[in-house]
Amino acid sequence: MKPIRHTQSLLSVRSIMVLAAFVAIWASPAFALDGQVRIHDPSTIMLCDGKWYTYGTGGTPLVSDDGWTWRTGTRASRSGAAPDVIRVGDRYYQYISHGAMIWSKSLDPNSPDYGWQDGGNVFGSEGPDDFINPIDPGAFLDPTDGKLWVTYGSYVGYTRVVELDPKTGKRVDSKFTNVAVNCEATTMIYHDGWYYLLATHGSCCRGADSGYNIRVGRSKKVTGPFIDNMGIDMMEGGGKLVCGSGGRLIGAGHFGLIDLGNGVQKFSLHWEADLDRGGASVLDVLPVLWKDGWPIAGDNFKEGAYEIESVRTGTALELAVEGVPVGGPRSRGGRGAGLGGAAPNERGGGEGRGGAPGAASGGQGGGESGRRGGGFGGGMFGGTSRGPIPPQDVAQVSTNWPIGNIDIRMSNYMCQAQQKWTVTPVANGGGYLGSPYFKITIAGTDRTLAVGEDGELVALPAFTGGDEQLWRIDQLTDGTWRVTPKFASAAKELLALSAIGSSFATLAKFDPASDKQRWLFKTP
Amino acid sequence: MITLDNIRTSALVILAGSAILPAAAASGDASRNLWLHLMRPATAETTPNPNGFIPRWIILEPIPANGDTQNAVQQTVKTEHFPNELTVIPRDGDKVTVNGGELTWHAVDTNEYNVNLYYFASAFGKSASNALFWAVTIVNCPQEMSGVRLAIGSNSASVWWVNGREVIGIYGDRQTVIDDGVSKRVTLKKGPNVIRGAIVNRSGAADFCARFLDKEDRPLKGFTVRVADAEK
Numbered sequence: 097m098k099p100i101r102h103t104q105s106l107l108s109v110r111s112i113m114v115l116a117a118f119v120a121i122w123a124s125p126a127f128a129l130d131g132q133v134r135i136h137d138p139s140t141i142m143l144c145d146g147k148w149y150t151y152g153t154g155g156t157p158l159v160s161d162d163g164w165t166w167r168t169g170t171r172a173s174r175s176g177a178a179p180d181v182i183r184v185g186d187r188y189y190q191y192i193s194h195g196a197m198i199w200s201k202s203l204d205p206n207s208p209d210y211g212w213q214d215g216g217n218v219f220g221s222e223g224p225d226d227f228i229n230p231i232d233p234g235a236f237l238d239p240t241d242g243k244l245w246v247t248y249g250s251y252v253g254y255t256r257v258v259e260l261d262p263k264t265g266k267r268v269d270s271k272f273t274n275v276a277v278n279c280e281a282t283t284m285i286y287h288d289g290w291y292y293l294l295a296t297h298g299s300c301c302r303g304a305d306s307g308y309n310i311r312v313g314r315s316k317k318v319t320g321p322f323i324d325n326m327g328i329d330m331m332e333g334g335g336k337l338v339c340g341s342g343g344r345l346i347g348a349g350h351f352g353l354i355d356l357g358n359g360v361q362k363f364s365l366h367w368e369a370d371l372d373r374g375g376a377s378v379l380d381v382l383p384v385l386w387k388d389g390w391p392i393a394g395d396n397f398k399e400g401a402y403e404i405e406s407v408r409t410g411t412a413l414e415l416a417v418e419g420v421p422v423g424g425p426r427s428r429g430g431r432g433a434g435l436g437g438a439a440p441n442e443r444g445g446g447e448g449r450g451g452a453p454g455a456a457s458g459g460q461g462g463g464e465s466g467r468r469g470g471g472f473g474g475g476m477f478g479g480t481s482r483g484p485i486p487p488q489d490v491a492q493v494s495t496n497w498p499i500g501n502i503d504i505r506m507s508n509y510m511c512q513a514q515q516k517w518t519v520t521p522v523a524n525g526g527g528y529l530g531s532p533y534f535k536i537t538i539a540g541t542d543r544t545l546a547v548g549e550d551g552e553l554v555a556l557p558a559f560t561g562g563d564e565q566l567w568r569i570d571q572l573t574d575g576t577w578r579v580t581p582k583f584a585s586a587a588k589e590l591l592a593l594s595a596i597g598s599s600f601a602t603l604a605k606f607d608p609a610s611d612k613q614r615w616l617f618k619t620p
Numbered sequence: 621m622i623t624l625d626n627i628r629t630s631a632l633v634i635l636a637g638s639a640i641l642p643a644a645a646a647s648g649d650a651s652r653n654l655w656l657h658l659m660r661p662a663t664a665e666t667t668p669n670p671n672g673f674i675p676r677w678i679i680l681e682p683i684p685a686n687g688d689t690q691n692a693v694q695q696t697v698k699t700e701h702f703p704n705e706l707t708v709i710p711r712d713g714d715k716v717t718v719n720g721g722e723l724t725w726h727a728v729d730t731n732e733y734n735v736n737l738y739y740f741a742s743a744f745g746k747s748a749s750n751a752l753f754w755a756v757t758i759v760n761c762p763q764e765m766s767g768v769r770l771a772i773g774s775n776s777a778s779v780w781w782v783n784g785r786e787v788i789g790i791y792g793d794r795q796t797v798i799d800d801g802v803s804k805r806v807t808l809k810k811g812p813n814v815i816r817g818a819i820v821n822r823s824g825a826a827d828f829c830a831r832f833l834d835k836e837d838r839p840l841k842g843f844t845v846r847v848a849d850a851e852k
Contacts, residue, residue: 352642416690416789417690418689418690418691418791419689419690507792550804550805551805552804552805596769596799596802596833596837597771597800597801597802598797598799598800598801599790599800599802600788600801600802600803601803602802602804604837
């Protein structure tokens with residue numbers, strides 16, 4: 097066992113490093129999150145009276161009106177390392193490393209219910225030789241029985257769970273259970289009959305050299321044992337990866353579940369180093385996906401060009417205009433034409449099926465190349481001798497599209513211009529938890545997906561910035577996407593893009609149990 | 621020809637009790653299949669089937685037509701082949717002249733979810749390929765029904781009107797899939813509402829199905845269906 101003072105000294109070094117990292121001011125890139133997002137060890141993001149709140153090491157408070165753009169908030173009455181916040185009844189309990197607890201009935205300093213009360217010390221080392229550094233608390237309210245728990249620990253020593261009184265936030269007795277070893281930033285969640293222990297492996301506080309990564313094990317009991325996907329106990333170092341470094345973001349830590357309901361779960365975390373912000377430690381929010389009974393980090397929506405495909409029907413969203421085949425119209429080849437015959441825009445030999453690709457001989461009416469067989473000289477299956485067919489030029493095919501509004505429908509995806517959409521974040525358009533609002537336009541044009549006055553979908557000739565043209569795109573826990581217009585995203589009855597029938601899309605009340613409102617964004 | 625206001629509520633005197641369409645008396649497999657799939661209405665009015673599909677239609681023998689793309693179909697249905705093509709409320713046995721040939725409207729009931737146009741055409745010695753079929757029915761609502769949608773499927777392309785307003789078009793070579801095309805929200809007024817479809821088939825099988833969906837996308841019922849009476 098290592099002496100506790102060893103880890104405490106490490107902690108103080110870490111805190112100094114973290115605080116130092118906050119000194120610099122960096123321009124905000126488009127992702128991840130916007131505004132002032134520099135923080136280390138954020139508490140689980142909490143919603144209170146319409147605003148989002150989190151507190152980090154050193155008391156760093158951040159607040160956001162929409163979950164996308166953040167600013168510095170108001171410090172709580174006490175601060176320390178790596179706090180966590182949970183709402184139980186009408187109280188928000190804040191637990192701070194080494195066991196301090198404070199509580200308030202509001203997180204909004206302007207609320208008459210705001211005011212942090214001292215709740216005393218509720219956990220810590222159990223003795224001088226206790227193999228634990230009691231930091232990084234994570235609070236958990238068991239949805240099955242209403243019991244309140246807190247886990248804590250560090251990368252040297254045990255991770256421990258103790259029970260708390262939901263009414264007071266204080267510890268109920270002296271019992272404790274060790275559930276993992278050498279982890280930081282633990283917390284628990286419950287899903288489909290299992291308790292999941294989320295933990296952060298690796299080390300922090302070294303910028304882009306920090307190996308923090310979020311791991312998970314699961315148990316049928318809140319007290320463990322927590323076993324990973326390979327059968328390894330988290331008391332022996334187990335843990336399945338939930339979220340690691342990627343892109344321009346290094347060192348994921350401090351999982352905090354944000355269950356938005358209706359099939360949408362997200363989690364707050366920090367990155368040890370955002371390379372686009374000079375390597376600063378920053379707040380982020382990512383979707384939670386569930387795969388084979390395990391949580392994994394999803395993705396916030398990324399701008400790009402997409403086919404938008406309905407899970408219900410397999411058909412793709414498109415403008416209701418005449419489609420033109422890629423490469424131009426083409427008739428079927430002649431009967432038995434094999435692989436010889438017409439190129440695009442060249443008439444074939446009349447209706448009839450040609451021979452199979454590579455067939456040795458064609459039937460009557462086949463061309464010479466078809467009868468020879470084996471060559472791809474054209475014909476019904478042979479393509480054109482002109483080489484690769486370029487992508488459809490929207491400027492060319494859109495000349496016959498109506499100038500004004502165009503209806504929206506769905507159809508088999510055929511790689512055509514009216515089926516390819518560009519999804520772009522809108523500057524100053526606001527946002528939602530984890531993302532900005534997007535506009536959705538036909539690729540290469542300004543024709544914009546919007547909600548018409550009749551409540552149906554329509555493509556406007558141009559984007560003008562109205563709320564009916566801004567879209568919230570949330571990843572659901574199965575990895576598909578929910579698409580919601582901004583004006584309806586906060587409505588009492590959540591409206592989402594919905595497939596109705598095979599060939600029509602509309603807005604309808606979101607039903608998390610149905611495929612009607614699940615969409616795939618595929619690279620065209 | 622009659623107008624919507626003249627639709628009578630009496631029984632389909634001439635049609636009632638008939639077991640098979642007149643021309644289908646011709647021998648051959650097609651007539652037997654027609655008997656299996658379609659029958660002449662035996663009552664004055666009927667109701668949607670348990671899944672809401674409209675079982676009664678009056679259908680014109682096919683008109684030759686080419687092309688199932690959006691532009692081609694729109695051009696076909698907007699071309700007047702006979703007078704008042706988009707407004708007529710035909711009666712069983714009415715005849716029209718198209719390109720010098722005489723075509724007849726036939727009232728049919730189906731026990732299936734769909735109406736099989738392939739056998740309909742065959743029964744009258746016509747081809748269902750490269751053909752335009754007109755189908756009309758009248759939905760009688762006991763009260764106004766707002767926010768409903770016409771949901772159709774067709775093989776192949778089709779365009780649909782509710783009370784004279786075009787509400788759906790689906791195009792290209794496609795199977796009849798239930799609720800393939802769904803209209804925007806429409807209001808069915810109290811009393812008779814005219815539903816009109818134009819099905820354009822390129823080759824092979826041809827059929828269609830149609831029903832209304834309520835605000836929750838459930839099959840709409842609670843109305844009756846009839847076609848205009850035959851002229852006495």
